[in-house]
Amino acid sequence: MSILVFTLLLILGAYLAGLVGSLTGLGGGVVIIPLLTLVFNVDIRYAIGAALLASIANSSGAASAYVKEGITNVRLGMFLEIATTVGAVVGALLAVYTPTNTIAILFGVILLFSAAMTIRKKNQDALTEGSHAAEVLKLNNSYPTKDGEVAYKLKNVGAGFSIMTVAGVFSGLLGIGSGALKVLAMDSTMHIPFKVSTTTSNFMIGVTAAASAVVYLQRGYMDAGIAFPVVLGVLGGAFTGAKLLSRINVKVLKYIFCVAICFVAAEMIYNGYNHKF
Amino acid sequence: MKKNTILQNKLADHDIERFIGLQLRVGVLLSSFIVLMGGLLYLYQLGGVPMPSYHTFAGEKTGITSFTSVLHGAVSLDARAIIQLGVVILVATPVFRIALSLVGFLLDGDKMYTLITLVVLAIMLFSVFGGLKI
Numbered sequence: 001m002s003i004l005v006f007t008l009l010l011i012l013g014a015y016l017a018g019l020v021g022s023l024t025g026l027g028g029g030v031v032i033i034p035l036l037t038l039v040f041n042v043d044i045r046y047a048i049g050a051a052l053l054a055s056i057a058n059s060s061g062a063a064s065a066y067v068k069e070g071i072t073n074v075r076l077g078m079f080l081e082i083a084t085t086v087g088a089v090v091g092a093l094l095a096v097y098t099p100t101n102t103i104a105i106l107f108g109v110i111l112l113f114s115a116a117m118t119i120r121k122k123n124q125d126a127l128t129e130g131s132h133a134a135e136v137l138k139l140n141n142s143y144p145t146k147d148g149e150v151a152y153k154l155k156n157v158g159a160g161f162s163i164m165t166v167a168g169v170f171s172g173l174l175g176i177g178s179g180a181l182k183v184l185a186m187d188s189t190m191h192i193p194f195k196v197s198t199t200t201s202n203f204m205i206g207v208t209a210a211a212s213a214v215v216y217l218q219r220g221y222m223d224a225g226i227a228f229p230v231v232l233g234v235l236g237g238a239f240t241g242a243k244l245l246s247r248i249n250v251k252v253l254k255y256i257f258c259v260a261i262c263f264v265a266a267e268m269i270y271n272g273y274n275h276k277f
Numbered sequence: 278m279k280k281n282t283i284l285q286n287k288l289a290d291h292d293i294e295r296f297i298g299l300q301l302r303v304g305v306l307l308s309s310f311i312v313l314m315g316g317l318l319y320l321y322q323l324g325g326v327p328m329p330s331y332h333t334f335a336g337e338k339t340g341i342t343s344f345t346s347v348l349h350g351a352v353s354l355d356a357r358a359i360i361q362l363g364v365v366i367l368v369a370t371p372v373f374r375i376a377l378s379l380v381g382f383l384l385d386g387d388k389m390y391t392l393i394t395l396v397v398l399a400i401m402l403f404s405v406f407g408g409l410k411i
Contacts, residue, residue, distance in 0.1 A: 004324035007316070042331040053367060057305060060370050064301040074294060078378060078394055085400040092404075138389070206301075206371035207397070213368045214405045218343070220336040224357035225329065227364050228316035235309055 003225065010040065010229035014054070018237020021058060023250050024257050025198060026114055027205065028054035028234040029176040033107060034264045037277065042226065044100045044277050048175030049221030052213045054234040055177040059206035061238055066199040069144065073196055076139045076154075077203045080164045080185075084178075084208040087168020092212035095173050096219075104272030107174050111265035114180035115258040122187065122194040126152035133157040134190075143196050152193055160190040172212035177205035293381030297374055304370030308363045315351075315359030322356055372401050 017031035029051035036047035066072050095103070130140050130153025142151040154160075167181035179201050186197035216222060271277060341347050341361045350358020375398050382390040 001328050002324065003326050003328050004320055006328040007320060007324075036331075040331070043334040045334045045336075046331050053364060056367055056371060057309070060301045060305045060367075060374075064298040064305070070294065072294075074297075074378065075390060078375075078390060078397060081375075081397045082393065082400070085397055085404075089400065089404045138387075207375060207401070210368050210371040211401055211404050214401075217364070217368060220342050222361070222364055223331065224315070224319070224341070224360035224364070226331065228312055228319065228360045231312050231364070231367065232309060232316065235305065 006040070007225070007229045010036075010226070011233040013039065014230045014233025015237040015240075017054070018058065018234035018239075019241045019244075020237075020253075020257060021054075021234070022062065022238040022241030023245060023248075024118055024254050025179065026118065026257075027177045027179050027202075028058045028238060029209075030111065030114060030261075032230060032234070033175065034111075034268060036226070037104070038264070038267060038271070044104055045221050046223050046226055048095070048103075049213075049216050049223065050226045050230040051175040052209045052216060053222065053227055053231050055171075055175075055209040056206050056213065057231055057235050058238050059177065059202050059204075059209065061235060062242065063199075063203045063206060066202065071143050071195055071199045072203045073139070073141050073143075073192075073200050074203070075137075075141070076186075076192075077200045079137055079139065080161065080182075080200075081204055081207050083161050083164035084168035084171065084182075084204055085211040087165040087170075088172035088208050088211040089215065091169040091172020091174075092215035093172075094169070095216075098173065100277040101272045101275050103174060104268050104277045106170075107176075108265040108267075108269035108272065110170060110174060110176065110178070110180070111261055111268065115261045115265070117180040117183060118254050119258055124193060125191075126150050126193050127155065127191045129153060129155075131155040131157060141196075143193065145195075150193070152196065154190045154192060156189050156191070160185045163189060168208055168211075171205075171208045172215075175209075175212070175216070177209060179205060293377065293384070297377050297381075300377055301370060301374060304366065304373065308367035308370065310363075311366060312360050312363030315356050315361075315363060318354070319356035319360060372398075372405075375401065 013035050018028040021028035032051040032054045033047045036042040037044050134154035134157050140153040142149045163185035167178040171178040182201035183197050186192045187194050341350055341358050347358055347361045351362040379394040
């Protein structure tokens with residue numbers, strides 16, 4: 001395969017990854033790693049580098065819109081970024097000592113978990129009674145809905161912070177945004193309305209990914225020949241996805257995607273188990 | 278009364294949030310433009326060459342992995358270095374976002390969040406300059 005053909009195919013693949021990633025809310029990185037390793041037979045370390053870039057591009061692109069609308073809880077994001085960035089740096093350091101096959105298996109497990117999180121019941125209700133810590137840390141806020149501003153409060157700040165640290169470690173180790181774990185921490189543990197938790201999670205993914213990306217960049221995980229088609233493709237796909245999102249019903253798509261991702265996860269785990277990475 | 282403070286925070290946050298949104302967009306657009314330019318040059322120079330074997334990981338041996346090598350390469354119009362320059366800008370975009378938030382919290386007089394933001398920024402800078410290549 002010539003470089004030109006490889007680049008064009010990868011742009012197309014990355015475009016679809018960005019599109020599906022933004023429609024389902026999982027982000028482009030989750031699709032990029034199996035695409036590169038299983039389809040293009042690329043070493044998983046290059047795939048991780050590329051996926052991190054895809055996560056940053058996706059997050060920064062989408063966050064710019066959400067922040068403007070005032071849904072993102074900037075204080076909450078900043079507070080939890082302490083946890084995710086520490087986790088991400090630790091994860092990136094662990095990655096050096098972790099065999100690539102183990103990384104592939106872990107990735108498969110996280111994929112399955114992400115698929116389950118996509119179709120779970122979402123937390124719509126705003127808490128009216130928060131914890132003391134949430135009050136002290138000024139994490140309670142309000143967000144715009146079609147019925148006007150809705151105030152919400154948080155609880156279980158410590159538990160949420162701990163899950164975020166784990167999310168950061170996985171993000172650094174596997175090169176993904178760990179959106180599913182972030183939403184688990186905010187949505188299910190801290191009881192934040194899901195619209196706030198998904199946008200705040202998205203807002204944080206860029207910073208979390210950047211914390212480990214610098215480490216990977218210095219180690220040569222980011223190859224220009226892969227970065228170029230991946231960054232442009234994912235951005236294009238995410239852009240199209242954002243335009244489509246308000247017009248189509250993504251519910252069916254989410255189920256199809258979940259089934260597909262379970263197969264991919266099984267393949268990653270199987271190949272990892274058989275030392276094919 | 279509590280509701281009032283939330284509202285006030287919201288107003289004070291609003292300008293800086295708009296600015297952060299703009300900065301994120303500019304960062305992504307600028308980096309993708311540079312990546313595109315480098316990429317086109319890369320395809321022009323090497324498009325017909327068989328693709329490198331990405332199946333084996335070369336790591337730092339072939340990569341352009343330090344900031345100085347990226348800059349030097351980009352100045353001498355090395356296509357791969359130009360792409361990497363775009364990549365560096367992309368990675369730097371969220372870091373700048375934190376710096377902007379820091380300014381926002383400072384202007385707000387929010388000491389606690391100025392401190393929290395400083396901690397996050399310090400972790401990021403530690404990962405950039407901390408010599409994490411062990």
